[in-house]
Amino acid sequence: LAEQWSRNNRYERGTIGRLMEPALAVFGPNTSVGDAIDGLRPIVRSAFITYGYVIDQDGGLVGLFTMRDLLFSDRLTPLAEVMLRDPFTLLADLPLSDAMKRTLNRHFPVYPVTDINGKLLGLVRGSTLFQEEAFEITAQPGAMVGVDAEERIATPLFQSFKFRNPWLLINLVTAFAAGGVVALFQGTVDKLVILATFLPVLAGQSGNTGCQALAVTVRGITLGDIRPGGAKLLVIKEALLGLANGAVTGVLTGIAMYFLATSQNSPDAVLLGVAVCVAMVASCAVSGISGALVPLTLKRLGADPATASSIVVTTATDVASMGLLLGLATLLIR
Amino acid sequence: LAEQWSRNNRYERGTIGRLMEPALAVFGPNTSVGDAIDGLRPIVRSAFITYGYVIDQDGGLVGLFTMRDLLFSDRLTPLAEVMLRDPFTLLADLPLSDAMKRTLNRHFPVYPVTDINGKLLGLVRGSTLFQEEAFEITAQPGAMVGVDAEERIATPLFQSFKFRNPWLLINLVTAFAAGGVVALFQGTVDKLVILATFLPVLAGQSGNTGCQALAVTVRGITLGDIRPGGAKLLVIKEALLGLANGAVTGVLTGIAMYFLATSQNSPDAVLLGVAVCVAMVASCAVSGISGALVPLTLKRLGADPATASSIVVTTATDVASMGLLLGLATLLIR
Structure with missing residues (x-):
């Protein structure tokens, strides 16, 4: 022995x-x-x-x-x-x-x-x-949002704090990246304050789309479902799914924007609706791609494919969705 | 047989x-x-x-x-x-x-x-x-964001679309709840456009805090770690963790707001910083509570504790964080 x-x-x-x-x-x-x-x-x-x-x-x-x-x-x-x-x-x-x-x-x-x-x-x-x-x-759902694999229900409060706080500080840095995008377009928001209402809609929607792709990919890696050479196909599939789901929700969100803008007597109601719709489609595609790419890349780097993956994916989707909407609005509406 | x-x-x-x-x-x-x-x-x-x-x-x-x-x-x-x-x-x-x-x-x-x-x-x-x-x-990380337990890497594209789209439409409705909060305070955003920069920071931060509590709770339920009567303690623990993590990130975010507002010659820099800090602390506490309560409630209702839990939690954290910041700003700054 x-x-x-x-x-x-x-x-x-x-x-x-x-x-x-x-x-x-x-x-x-x-x-x-x-x-x-x-x-x-x-x-x-x-x-x-x-x-x-x-x-x-x-x-x-x-x-x-x-x-x-x-x-x-x-x-x-x-x-x-x-x-x-x-x-x-x-x-x-x-x-x-x-x-x-x-x-x-x-x-x-x-x-x-x-x-x-x-x-x-x-x-x-x-x-x-x-x-x-x-x-x-x-431990995987926790790993995605920065919970240590050691943490369980019985973990003492202070220990839990020590486990989670560093990841929340990293999340804060990434959240400021999203905030920075909005700051960059502050002039546009100032002029078209209605855009502020649609920022959380876009961010929430593309964030969830990305997390779906992420969850499916991490599960596939865990169950050994991804064949050699299958990674590229998976990224393409998630990009297409993002486009399809983005199209459905983008049209609905665009219509909502059009009616809200019209009710506020905005002269740019049509352009605003188009901008929201296009931004949703594109950012959902980015979400699908990043949801699949982030765990695949983590795995290739030899790391646990779940680690902080949700933090990275939601940052990417926040930046993409809000950047696209505000960028498009800045270009289209003068 | x-x-x-x-x-x-x-x-x-x-x-x-x-x-x-x-x-x-x-x-x-x-x-x-x-x-x-x-x-x-x-x-x-x-x-x-x-x-x-x-x-x-x-x-x-x-x-x-x-x-x-x-x-x-x-x-x-x-x-x-x-x-x-x-x-x-x-x-x-x-x-x-x-x-x-x-x-x-x-x-x-x-x-x-x-x-x-x-x-x-x-x-x-x-x-x-x-x-x-x-x-x-x-299947749990997927269930949290509306992926069917049947979906795997090899699921055909159209089938994946049919599985995920209904949940994304539900998510869209909840995302509009968050957007509605911003719309409610459109006047405040119009006057203090700097607030728009901090909305994604608060939402992202309290969302991740809530998802940490959610992941730990779902894992505890799966592993059978929650003793009879332990649910209440768990909710209290997550509320305290939310307060603690909210305090750390809230102070940092408040300082960032103060400096940004000062650089833009805002006369309300101090009040804005305080509003962001208080909103962060309070919304992280709400996040911790909802992260623990949502799966516990789903389980009590006889449902899978993971189902769409992340969609519900992030909606709660979006509404709480943005509502608190905009509400506080409206009250404090006239």
Whole structure:
């Protein structure tokens, strides 16, 4: 056991190697079923044995057998004939998030762990993996808005404050970027104060569109749904979805602007309606693209694809939507 | 098998009863280990047996045994002596989300399913449960912003559009609520156009604060961390966190407002700074409260606590933050 501990510590945090237990029920391929049963008898008294493993003389894993195999086979049969050949294994230096994708639909009680040459190094219990998985997956919505994976309901108030405050300060900086866009066009807002009413509509709408794309992309990465080369297609799909949803909501918002502007006797009601509509379509497309691109980029950089992704996406959508509306209005209406 | 199917169909969708397989390895408590082995021999040829079950004459589950127990016990011992008594079971009418909480840290390969009287009705494989669980948990960030749990990367474009568009239209209605608040104070914005710059800062900041509280609360519900009576404490904690984070960001934003207003030679720079600071503190408190209350309320209503929660929370934070700033400015500065 001490040996296993020192072996585990050679692997990086967040890899399978760190979670290994020693493999105790290990036999050669020529061992008979009867000898394996007798060999296991003292082991099962002190350890919880689910599977037995068969290794060759170099320690390479060649097969796996169950207690059921032993129970219903002849005592003289060699293990090589009852074992399952080439069992599913995990590599010791595999990151947990990758192990998650591979084990998601297998759900075995125990996984053998090997090095790159197939040498058996230890075992990882499915329950250990799953606890890590459930912990990690349920942390995703929080990670998107800057909540630490360690924070749970019982986390003390001050600790929660320390976890969340740095991200809120980062969010404040990005929020000022959005505010800066409005400041840039202060003259336009001053002249056409009706625009101020539509800024939160555009920002809210494109923000939610972006967060939909973000959620679908992060989920796809978690479930291992994105094939090699599929990233580009995904970005295009989200851009088209943004355009389509932007068109529907843009027309509605444009009509609302037209009527509100008319009711306020604005001479530019039509142009204002067109500006809002175009800004909505374009900013929803930007939202879809950034919602897909941000987690894909984070993943490519080796980071958790959820980290602060919502903060980045909503900043992009705020800047795009308000910048587009105010920019268009400045150009169109003089 | 046909019998099991018709039995399963008596249970509601989304309950454990719907996922049951028949329990085949079932014996009486006085059966000997040897007889159980002989009785299992034909069954294991056609079915994947993990555990055996021991039932009394009324069909009530009294114990569970493993192949290991059979392998290492004397053939004459009755099952009653080798079995694990009172094994962990799931009730057939248990909703999946509750089953998830109970099995999260157990991770058994197979769970026996009973009715309320303890009668054995069937089995549910851990892998079946976990697939449902992983599918459900990874859908949460999407559910918050109106993405259907069925939507995945491979969902065709038009189907994605049909899934997401209704929620975006709902979001549009709520976004107009935020826009309506600004429209209500159009006179104030007209007079103090600098306020328009700070509206997205306040909305973005309190929106993210609210989504942090939301994410932590939804995670707590999923992991079963919220104890009876703990909901009230949670809301208070999030309100205090909102106040604390609002104080930090409010002071910074207030100072930024003061300097910007001074640079524009506004005579009301101090009052504007105070208004922004107070609005930030108060709206972050509202954000924390709504972030915790929305999922708790959805759960109490019997709905998925994540559904559209982010849409509701960001609407509340938009309305609160912009209403507070514009309302305060209207009151303070004449």
